[in-house]
Amino acid sequence: MKCLDNLLLNTDSYKASHWLQYPPGTDATFFYVESRGGIYDRTVFFGLQALLKEYLAKPVTHADVDEARDFFQAHGEPFNEAGWRDVVDRHGGFLPIRIRAVPEGMVVPTHNALMTIESTDPAAFWVPSYLETMLLRIWYPITVATISWHAKQTLRQFLERTSDDPAGQLPFKLHDFGARGVSSAESAALGGAAHLVNFMGTDTISGVRLAQAYYQEPMAAYSIPAAEHSTITSWGREHEADAYRNMLKQFARPGAILAVVSDSYDIFHAIREHWGKTLREEVIASGATVVIRPDSGDPVAVVHQCMELLDEAFGHTVNGKGYKVLNHVRVIQGDGINPTSIRAILERITSAGYATDNIAFGMGGALLQQLNRDTQKFALKCSAARIDGHWVDVYKDPVTDKGKQSKRGRMALMFHPDRHSFRTVTVPPGVADGAVTAQAVGLPPGYEDAMVTVWENGRLLHDWRFADIRARAGATRL
Structure with missing residues (x-):
């Protein structure tokens, strides 16, 4: 539908106000997606590439910002017009974010991070949160x-x-x-x-x-x-x-x-x-x-x-x-x-x-159709923020529902191919994305980073072929 083409309006209403809610000095955020359990004890990762190509490959324009500004003004929400115009002017409308994920078709036990989203521009630390609504819809194809x-x-x-x-x-x-x-x-x-x-x-x-x-x-x-x-x-x-x-x-x-x-x-x-x-x-x-x-x-x-x-x-x-x-x-x-x-x-x-x-x-x-986000209890949560130059853990731990306890810290998913074992781990300060080793995160030898950088600053870095996705899913069985 033509009326749904604006990425800035492909979000929840309250997201428009969140850029004002982070602590002073915040200049980076880190989010992750996981299945917190559900009917099945493992999930098949699929659909991210389609969402990225459909929604993030097209740059945001000043016309999009105009439309979103007018909508939120009438809708009753504040809107970060200056921030979005900065994204258009300095980044050509491509969002300054990095998305890492397991290869599509990989079968991963629940309670593990399947993908991470992080900001790459201190002035746009709020962008990953803004995308939660759209990106979490990956629960459906998965x-x-x-x-x-x-x-x-x-x-x-x-x-x-x-x-x-x-x-x-x-x-x-x-x-x-x-x-x-x-x-x-x-x-x-x-x-x-x-x-x-x-x-x-x-x-x-x-x-x-x-x-x-x-x-x-x-x-x-x-x-x-x-x-x-x-x-x-x-x-x-x-x-x-x-x-x-x-x-x-x-x-x-x-x-x-x-x-x-x-x-x-x-x-x-x-x-x-x-x-x-x-x-x-x-x-x-x-x-x-x-x-x-x-x-x-x-x-x-x-x-x-x-x-x-x-x-x-x-x-x-x-x-x-x-x-x-x-x-x-x-x-x-x-x-x-x-x-x-x-x-x-x-x-x-x-x-x-x-x-x-x-x-x-x-x-x-x-x-x-007879499924919903709770079938596999999918969530996209913030787990870390950089405030005044230091990374701090961000998490929730509701006393009324320990099943909604979220992970904390910058994280990676490690995989041991011989054991077919997965471990979601916290990445120590100073370890860059894509450089996580078993030794760096305190795991036995043989574990390797299961995620790859799929998307960065408007560019698709891995273009999975359907045949390879099928082969990956077919290689794992009960």
């Missing part, structure tokens, strides 16, 4: 990538147990159905791309486009022709089989995959009579794989029953691990899907002797 990553671990476990080709199957086992259920196109883009860090199937085009625009990925994901209820029910109940036959006519070719929602009326009748009898030979002759989609009822029970009925109609082979793989057909469940129901469905069909090859999942709201 949380989506984290939910998706943990679902992937579940799917991998069952594939390795029941499939002859777990590595080949895994990238397409969880499909993103969430575009229509999110609050904005930007959410669809950020969340959709976050899911694609782990998988290669989606119907959220915005996520693919974001990977193209910000992460140099020509084509991050794929989809297949699929029916919706309107394209089936428009034929009328008496012509339900004709609607399915039309899907075969239009899309069923040797080696092709197509999905057909089949519960518009009675999913069990549709499988027994239409797919299992009327259209059975046409399905087989087509050489395609027809994926039947239930869309209502209890997901665990319905998927199992559909699989049994499809087995009766089309038969199966037994793979090398002793599990049944259906001939010609598969099932995709997209209703009521979340990490818990995925595991429950897989446990049911596995106990019935069916390989995970037979099922794929589509996740919508539970992937892109």
